[in-house]
Amino acid sequence: MDRSSTNGVAIEFRDVSYVSPTGQEVLSGLNLEVLRGETFVLLGRSGSGKTTTLKLVNRLLSPSAGEVRVDGAATAGVDVIALRRSIGYVIQDVGLFPHFTVERNIGLVPRIEGWAEDRIRERVQELSQLVGLEPRLASRYPRQLSGGQRQRVGVARALAADPALLLMDEPFGSLDPLTRDELQREFLLLQQRLHKTVVFVTHDVGEALRLGSRVALMEAGRLVTVLAPQEFLRSGDPWVAAYVKAFKAGLDSAANRGTE
Amino acid sequence: MNIFQFMVQNHDQVLELTLEHLWLVGISTLLAVLIGIPLGVLIAHWPVLNKPVLASANIIQTIPSLALFGFLLPLPWLGERADRLAILALTLYALLPLIRNTYTGIRGVDPAVVEAGRGMGLTDRQLLFQVELPLAVSVILSGVRVAVVISVGLATIAAAIGAGGLGEFIFRGLAMVNNQLILAGAIPAAALALFADTSLGWLEKRLRPR
Numbered sequence: 001m002d003r004s005s006t007n008g009v010a011i012e013f014r015d016v017s018y019v020s021p022t023g024q025e026v027l028s029g030l031n032l033e034v035l036r037g038e039t040f041v042l043l044g045r046s047g048s049g050k051t052t053t054l055k056l057v058n059r060l061l062s063p064s065a066g067e068v069r070v071d072g073a074a075t076a077g078v079d080v081i082a083l084r085r086s087i088g089y090v091i092q093d094v095g096l097f098p099h100f101t102v103e104r105n106i107g108l109v110p111r112i113e114g115w116a117e118d119r120i121r122e123r124v125q126e127l128s129q130l131v132g133l134e135p136r137l138a139s140r141y142p143r144q145l146s147g148g149q150r151q152r153v154g155v156a157r158a159l160a161a162d163p164a165l166l167l168m169d170e171p172f173g174s175l176d177p178l179t180r181d182e183l184q185r186e187f188l189l190l191q192q193r194l195h196k197t198v199v200f201v202t203h204d205v206g207e208a209l210r211l212g213s214r215v216a217l218m219e220a221g222r223l224v225t226v227l228a229p230q231e232f233l234r235s236g237d238p239w240v241a242a243y244v245k246a247f248k249a250g251l252d253s254a255a256n257r258g259t260e
Numbered sequence: 261m262n263i264f265q266f267m268v269q270n271h272d273q274v275l276e277l278t279l280e281h282l283w284l285v286g287i288s289t290l291l292a293v294l295i296g297i298p299l300g301v302l303i304a305h306w307p308v309l310n311k312p313v314l315a316s317a318n319i320i321q322t323i324p325s326l327a328l329f330g331f332l333l334p335l336p337w338l339g340e341r342a343d344r345l346a347i348l349a350l351t352l353y354a355l356l357p358l359i360r361n362t363y364t365g366i367r368g369v370d371p372a373v374v375e376a377g378r379g380m381g382l383t384d385r386q387l388l389f390q391v392e393l394p395l396a397v398s399v400i401l402s403g404v405r406v407a408v409v410i411s412v413g414l415a416t417i418a419a420a421i422g423a424g425g426l427g428e429f430i431f432r433g434l435a436m437v438n439n440q441l442i443l444a445g446a447i448p449a450a451a452l453a454l455f456a457d458t459s460l461g462w463l464e465k466r467l468r469p470r
């Protein structure tokens with residue numbers, strides 16, 4: 001057995017750089033380890049390279065230098081289709097197939113993996129329940145759903161083939177605050193039950209601190225630091241402090257408005 | 261004798277020429293679909309080929325139809341029979357709307373949907389047949405519709421090289437300065453075009469992704 005699979009490392013970036021086709025150095029010298037069963041949050045402003053980092057994991061992009069390892073094996077050497085099918089992927093724009101019903105969207109990966117129809121149907125029902133989708137929505141098309149419902153379908157679809165690894169790119173970014181809060185709460189409950197390895201991208205400090213077991217702060221294509229949420233609030237690092245300050249400023253100014 | 265009496269009296273000839281016309285249009289459209297859709301798919305995924313392919317199809321479109329028939333005449337095997345020649349010419353004309361609409365339709369698919377599909381492990385083939393083509397189908401069909409309507413009109417010219425079809429009436433009518441003969445070709449041709457346009461338009465709406 002490989003060293004990293006014995007010590008519980010699910011994903012490993014070794015000196016990874018990514019240069020875009022236009023020649024821009026998007027990521028440079030990235031080193032990180034994501035542990036099995038944790039929710040690893042990539043936090044950073046937009047353009048800092050979070051999405052690029054995520055796409056390097058399921059090889060939607062390939063590193064220009066360095067190596068990405070999933071379950072101990074360099075992704076460059078494995079069958080890319082099998083790799084992607086073993087990793088759940090949720091994106092901000094959801095990307096549900098507009099011509100598929102909810103049911104078919106959720107059952108997509110099991111179906112292309114050749115599961116029997118009744119097993120797919122069972123799995124779809126199980127997942128709908130898990131993510132809190134009412135059964136009557138099963139035959140609807142994505143455009144007939146609310147943003148929150150669509151995002152639930154997106155999560156169910158990513159979980160369909162029971163991947164150990166889940167990549168989530170600002171999944172709740174476009175939701176209203178109440179729906180977002182609800183989905184964050186359900187995410188935590190779900191994660192208590194499932195213990196997936198999750199890489200979660202967000203630019204929202206509050207979301208990062210609430211959901212992450214560790215938070216990796218990115219800035220301009222580099223990893224600034226990786227901290228547990230409690231450490232994050234106390235950190236002396238100027239970049240982290242800037243984030244914490246901006247976060248607190250929002251809370252404080254809201255609290256002070258009544259007293260001014 | 262008015263035009264309708266004439267058509268009733270010569271109904272077997274009207275029918276025969278209409279069927280010939282349909283044959284020319286049908287076969288050429290089928291060939292254009294078989295060539296044009298794969299070409300459209302190809303250039304949608306391989307942008308380097310986009311300009312040369314679309315430009316070639318565009319140039320063909322600008323050649324006057326009689327001239328095109330003339331150019332193709334010396335070709336071996338094809339030049340031997342007028343209907344082969346006509347079918348080839350009609351196919352070439354029908355290519356542009358098919359290539360262009362397939363290309364446009366596929367490029368118009370929401371990138372987030374394609375990205376999600378690829379990220380979940382769909383192969384290129386699965387992406388094409390389960391995502392891209394189904395989502396582009398109404399745009400592609402509108403290309404088929406344009407191609408058919410153009411072909412129905414152009415196929416009347418095929419009679420000039422002896423390929424038959426409703427153009428027979430028209431050319432005979434022109435030669436004999438007989439308006440009734442011209443109309444006997446033109447009216448069924450117009451009806452065919454209208455029918456194809458309406459029914460394919462209906463199908464296009466039905467298949468538009470929700």
Ligand SMILES: Nc1ncnc2c1ncn2[C@@H]1O[C@H](COP(=O)(O)OP(=O)(O)O)[C@@H](O)[C@H]1O
Pocket residue numbers: 020021022024026044045046047048049050051052053
């Ligand atoms: N295909 C690409 N071509 C050119 N630039 C790109 C491409 N993909 C990403 N970038 C650039 O890389 C940087 C990081 O992008 P991204 O990973 O999407 O950031 P984030 O997800 O943190 O907002 C941005 O400056 C973006 O403009």
Ligand SMILES: [Mg+2]
Pocket residue numbers: 047050051052169
């Ligand atoms: Mg992003």
